[in-house]
Amino acid sequence: MRPKENIEKFVRVRKPHVTTSRQMDKRTLNDSFAAMEQTIRAKPADHKPSAPRIVTLSRMMKLTAAAAAIIVGISFYIARQGPSEQGITTKFLEVAESPSEIMTMKSLTIAYRRDGIEGIENQCEKALKILGPQPASISLGDLFNGSKS
Amino acid sequence: MVEDKILVWKFNRGSKDALRRIYEKYKDDLLGLAVTLLRDRSLAEDVVHDVFVSFAGTVGTFHLSGTLKGYLSTCVANSARDRNRLRSGRDAGPDVVEGAGSNSDGPMEHAIGREESGQLKDLLARLPYEQREIIVLHLHHEMRFREIAKSLGISINTVQSRYRYGLDKLRSILNSVVTK
Amino acid sequence: MKTITTKKLTTATYVTLMLLILASPAPAYPPDPDNAALLYYQSYIAYEKADDTMQDMVADLARGKIEPNERIKNYIENCRGSINLALAATEIPNCNWGLKYSEGFSMQMYHLAQTRKLVFIIGAEIRILAAEGAYRQALDRCFTVRKIGKHVGDETPISFLVSMSIDKMVASHIQDILADMPQDLETLTWLKTKLAEVPFKTPSLRVAMRSEKECFSAEMRVEKRDELLAMCSGSGDVGKGNRATALSLVLNEDRLEKMETKRLAEGDEAFFTRNRDYYIKHMNSLDEVLESSMPYAEVYSRLKQLNEKPVKEITENPAATLTALLVPAFGNIYSIEIRTKTISNSVRTAVKIYIIKAKTGKLPDTLPAGLPGDLFSSKPFKYEKNADGFILNCQGKDLAKDETYKYEFKVKK
Numbered sequence: 001m002r003p004k005e006n007i008e009k010f011v012r013v014r015k016p017h018v019t020t021s022r023q024m025d026k027r028t029l030n031d032s033f034a035a036m037e038q039t040i041r042a043k044p045a046d047h048k049p050s051a052p053r054i055v056t057l058s059r060m061m062k063l064t065a066a067a068a069a070i071i072v073g074i075s076f077y078i079a080r081q082g083p084s085e086q087g088i089t090t091k092f093l094e095v096a097e098s099p100s101e102i103m104t105m106k107s108l109t110i111a112y113r114r115d116g117i118e119g120i121e122n123q124c125e126k127a128l129k130i131l132g133p134q135p136a137s138i139s140l141g142d143l144f145n146g147s148k149s
Numbered sequence: 150m151v152e153d154k155i156l157v158w159k160f161n162r163g164s165k166d167a168l169r170r171i172y173e174k175y176k177d178d179l180l181g182l183a184v185t186l187l188r189d190r191s192l193a194e195d196v197v198h199d200v201f202v203s204f205a206g207t208v209g210t211f212h213l214s215g216t217l218k219g220y221l222s223t224c225v226a227n228s229a230r231d232r233n234r235l236r237s238g239r240d241a242g243p244d245v246v247e248g249a250g251s252n253s254d255g256p257m258e259h260a261i262g263r264e265e266s267g268q269l270k271d272l273l274a275r276l277p278y279e280q281r282e283i284i285v286l287h288l289h290h291e292m293r294f295r296e297i298a299k300s301l302g303i304s305i306n307t308v309q310s311r312y313r314y315g316l317d318k319l320r321s322i323l324n325s326v327v328t329k
Numbered sequence: 330m331k332t333i334t335t336k337k338l339t340t341a342t343y344v345t346l347m348l349l350i351l352a353s354p355a356p357a358y359p360p361d362p363d364n365a366a367l368l369y370y371q372s373y374i375a376y377e378k379a380d381d382t383m384q385d386m387v388a389d390l391a392r393g394k395i396e397p398n399e400r401i402k403n404y405i406e407n408c409r410g411s412i413n414l415a416l417a418a419t420e421i422p423n424c425n426w427g428l429k430y431s432e433g434f435s436m437q438m439y440h441l442a443q444t445r446k447l448v449f450i451i452g453a454e455i456r457i458l459a460a461e462g463a464y465r466q467a468l469d470r471c472f473t474v475r476k477i478g479k480h481v482g483d484e485t486p487i488s489f490l491v492s493m494s495i496d497k498m499v500a501s502h503i504q505d506i507l508a509d510m511p512q513d514l515e516t517l518t519w520l521k522t523k524l525a526e527v528p529f530k531t532p533s534l535r536v537a538m539r540s541e542k543e544c545f546s547a548e549m550r551v552e553k554r555d556e557l558l559a560m561c562s563g564s565g566d567v568g569k570g571n572r573a574t575a576l577s578l579v580l581n582e583d584r585l586e587k588m589e590t591k592r593l594a595e596g597d598e599a600f601f602t603r604n605r606d607y608y609i610k611h612m613n614s615l616d617e618v619l620e621s622s623m624p625y626a627e628v629y630s631r632l633k634q635l636n637e638k639p640v641k642e643i644t645e646n647p648a649a650t651l652t653a654l655l656v657p658a659f660g661n662i663y664s665i666e667i668r669t670k671t672i673s674n675s676v677r678t679a680v681k682i683y684i685i686k687a688k689t690g691k692l693p694d695t696l697p698a699g700l701p702g703d704l705f706s707s708k709p710f711k712y713e714k715n716a717d718g719f720i721l722n723c724q725g726k727d728l729a730k731d732e733t734y735k736y737e738f739k740v741k742k
Contacts, residue, residue, distance in 0.1 A: 007320050008288060014269035015289045018181040020194070028198045029172060032205035033165055039208050040163055103442055105544070106434035106560055108487045113657060117490050117665065124442035129381075155430055155543045162431040166547060 102127045153217040161209055168208075172201055175218055178290070179225045185285050186229040188274055196232060200224040215296065222290045223300035226282055233278055272322055280315030283308055365480055366426050366440070368418035373443040376411035376450060379404060391452025391498070393505050397460050405454050412454060415447055419476035422529040428484055430540075433548040434556045441491050444481055448474055448495055455502050464510040465519070468503065472523055475499045483532035486541050486662060492532045493669040500672040507679065508718070508739035512687035521680045524673075534666050535619050538659065542612040549605040549651055551598050558593055560655060592650050603648035611639060611652045615659050625667050625705050629728045632660035664729035667704045674701035675721045675736040678710055682719060686740060692719055710736075 020028075101107050102123065111119035156174075159167035176197065183193035200221065204211070213220065273281050282301075286292045294312070298305040379387065383404055389395045405412075418424075426440050451474050458467035478495030481488050503520075510516070548556065592600065618631045639653035678700045685693045696712035703710050706725025713720050718740035726733045 007316055007323065010323075011269060011273075011284060011288045011319070016181045016185055016270065018177060018184050018190075018193075020176045020180050020197070024180075024194050024198070025172075025176070028176075028201050029169060031198065032168055032172070032201045035202045035205040036163070036165065036168060036208045039206050103437055103439040104434065105436045105438060105485060105487065106556060108438060108441070109434075109657070110560065112487060112490065116661075117494055120441075120487060120490060121445070121494070124445045127439065127442040128384075128446055155540060159431045159547070162429070164431055164547075 154213065157211060157213050157217065161211055163208060168205055171204075171217065175221055178218070179221055182222055182225050182285060182290060183229050185270070185273060185289070186226065186278070186282060187232060188270070192232055193229075196225055196228045200228055218290070219292055219296055219300075222286060222292060226286060226301070230278070230282065272319055275322055276315050276318055280311045280318065283311045284315045284319075287312060363421070363423055365418040365421040365424035368414050368421070369424075369440070369444065369447070369477075369480070372411045372414035372418065372447060373440075375408075375414055376447070377404065377407040387453045388449050390456050391449045393456065393501065397453075397457045401453060402457055405450065405457060408450050411447070412451060415451065415477065416473055418480070419473050424480040424482065426482075426484065430544060433544055433553070434560060436544070438485070438487065441481065441488065444477060445491065445495075448477060448498065451477075452498060452502060455506075459506045459509060464506055464513075465516050467506055468516070468520055468523075471499050471502045471506075474502070476528065479528045479530045479532060481532070482530065483534070483537040484540055485544070486534070486537045486657065489532050489534055489537035490662065490665065493665050496669045497672055500669075500676050503676050504679070504736070504738060507676075507683060509741060511741055512683055514684065514687040517680060517684045517687055521677070521684060524677045524680060534659075534663060535616060538612065538616060538619070542609065542616075545655060546605050546609050546612075549601050549608060551596070551601055554593065554596075557651065557655075592647055596647075596650075600647060601651075604651040607639070607646075607648040608652045608656070611635065611656065615656075619659075619663065624707055625725060626728060629660045629664060632663055633658075636660060658729075661729045664727055668727055668734075671704045671723065671734070672736065674704065675710060677701045678721055679719075679736070679738045682712075682738070683740070692740065705733075 108120055108123055111123040113119075115122065153171075156167045156171050160171065179197050179200070180193055183196040184190055187193050187196065204221070204224070273284070276284070283297060286297050287294065292300075294305050294308045298308045301308070383400070386395065386398075386401050387404065390397060390401055428438065429436050451470055455467045455470045455474070458464075458470065474495060478492045478499065481492040481495060483489045483492065596604075614635055615632060618628055618635065621628065623631070636656065636658055639649040639656070642649040643653045678696070681697060681700055682693060685697070692714055694714075696709060698709075700709060702708055703723040703725055705723050705727055708724045710721035711724055713722065715737075718738045720735050720737050722735045723733050
């Protein structure tokens with residue numbers, strides 16, 4: 001028998017090794033999936049557990065998501081519209097990469113596989129040219145003035 | 150653990166695969182905990198089942214503040230305690246009574262005995278439930294006293310004293326076995 | 330007509346964002362939100378859109394290829410709001426970009442492009458400040474950029490690589506500023522302390538690799554066949570649900586042997602399961618090597634051997650197919666990490682030498698002991714003086730590039 005000083009070690013090393021049965025796994029997973037679906041269904045359509053929904057759990061994350069969504073939203077909108085005053089969007093749309101694909105993990109991984117770190121940099125350059133950070137024809141100053149009028 | 154964080158992210162986005170992987174990852178450990186606490190495999194399976202079903206229902210809103218394993222272990226411990234209260238209220242079974250031995254094992258208990266290390270199961274069974282719970286969470290599930298105290302809603306001093314008394318009792322049981 | 334509509338919509342969107350920010354219980358800036366990404370995202374929409382020429386000029390100035398001019402200075406001044414938001418962001422340790430991991434290969438990582446752009450804008454500002462003699466401010470901005478690099482983080486190997494690239498750029502800024510500035514002991518001592526500070530986060534290749542393992546293993550399913558084909562073929566523009574197109578792309582580009590392509594195109598669930606298991610085991614082996622404390626050459630060699638294993642097995646073992654085709658050469662990524670850290674070490678060592686010069690009026694004859702060294706060899710740099718200043722030579726070779734580096738530091742006379 002172990003000396004009493006080793007009691008903690010004795011308990012620790014004799015941790016029981018129990019394994020679940022196949023029936024238990026099946027029952028638990030089926031019921032869990034059902035519970036999961038029920039929760040998802042119970043939420044209104046706009047509250048489906050999509051990324052935006054989850055991200056908005058905190059106020060700050062809500063703002064982060066809003067800002068990100070607006071950047072992407074504006075960029076996509078501008079990229080998909082016809083020619084702007086400067087004709088910039090037309091020029092950008094001629095670039096071969098698709099706006100929805102250009103900065104995905106897939107495209108970036110492929111870019112890296114092809115050209116190393118320069119591939120990633122080139123992809124970032126192309127993304128900025130296609131999607132752009134904001135429309136060229138409007139500044140934040142214009143926005144505030146516009147909103148006051 | 151980053152893997153757990155990613156699994157939780159995916160789970161929150163409705164990924165059944167993530168839920169399955171969380172289950173696969175922790176099911177045996179959690180069942181082991183429930184079996185040690187309740188000494189009834191059937192009840193233990195129910196506890197783990199209920200914990201996962203309840204966890205699945207939090208999809209989209211689940212927030213992980215500590216470790217996923219710690220969270221799930223706490224849920225199992227809390228659920229096991231509720232079951233134990235129900236059981237002791239119903240029949241005051243020997244399992245929850247101090248001094249109970251393992252001779253009363255039924256066929257199901259035998260099944261557990263085959264899977265467990267044997268001797269420890271009998272020793273832990275002689276401890277009051279509250280002491281057994283703390284010892285198992287701390288030594289088998291590597292939860293800190295502070296973490297246990299928070300999850301069980303008791304003070305850290307209570308946790309430490311239950312742990313100490315539990316170990317003292319185990320020592321005295323072991324010594325008595327040695328002297329015999 | 331269309332332009333007006335676009336403008337109106339854009340205006341409305343911006344105003345909504347502003348209202349959202351203003352309507353929150355506390356103003357979002359300057360108070361401390363708990364997520365730096367929020368401020369970065371604001372910063373991205375606040376900088377002035379530049380035409381291609383200006384974008385190139387900003388990048389060239391940030392890289393030290395051209396001197397500042399009035400046009401660039403005006404542009405950078407117009408980006409002041411954006412820079413200030415970025416500065417505020419770097420004061421917040423936590424940064425969650427809100428990546429949608431559940432989208433797997435299709436996960437958008439647009440923030441990397443924006444962050445890189447921001448780093449160029451601040452890089453240009455650093456060069457302007459240095460050119461105006463505001464060395465301390467310029468150096469301080471370098472640490473802002475360094476923090477941005479840390480925030481980019483290690484959520485994926487791509488993020489990790491961008492983070493390394495930013496770190497390298499910071500080292501280059503500091504190296505150039507040190508060459509231009511007079512040896513001011515106070516500034517140099519401050520710089521030495523700043524360089525020794527432990528950042529709030531150190532991106533880790535292991536973390537990035539584990540994230541990739543999670544993402545990729547979840548994608549190794551029959552339903553993801555098209556994306557997998559696209560990834561393996563190297564084409565990023567494959568239409569969803571169009572397996573025939575994907576396959577023809579693969580075959581036309583001749584990037585894969587027909588056998589592997591056929592396996593992918595015809596593989597059943599069991600094929601993908603076996604591939605997933607093989608992949609996870611392979612990634613775990615890579616992780617074990619990275620976890621070890623072996624010297625660089627040993628780690629690189631083992632990573633290389635591991636990477637070659639599935640390629641060698643692919644003919645006989647169909648379960649090795651996806652691993653052979655998808656796993657990048659982690660030995661090379663590991664080398665990039667060591668290269669970046671070695672460059673940073675060279676800057677820290679150089680600062681110590683500049684301090685000696687400031688104190689004694691001359692460069693030391695030998696390198697003082699106990700300074701950070703070359704991580705390729707785990708030995709100190711070999712130091713030599715030359716007409717312009719001094720050179721720190723690596724003693725070990727970058728095995729990925731088959732090159733031994735030397736870092737030259739100029740000293741203002």
